[in-house]
Amino acid sequence: MSTQNVSEFLTAVKNDEQLRQKLKDAVDLDGYTYVAQDRGYNFTTEELRIEISKMSEQEVAEIVNPGITSWGHIESQ
Secondary structure: OHHHHHHHHHHHHHHOHHHHHHHHOOOOHHHHHHHHHHOOOOOOHHHHHHHHHOOOHHHHHHHHOOOOOOOOOOOOO
8 A cells, every 4th residue: 555655646746846845945855755754655665765766767856856857867978
């Protein structure tokens, strides 16, 4: 169930500008977990860490810095 809560939270972050603004004040995953729990999502920091580790760099960037894409796929020529 906690994995589902993490997934629901991450989806909410993508779609909720106010939530993203709150997360900007969080300095680490513990802060993200605190904000999530304040919004009614129930999971641990470790569960959040595990789910984030399954995501691509671009997916994480879309949550942490929406509108800023990862340039890792561009190779210098």
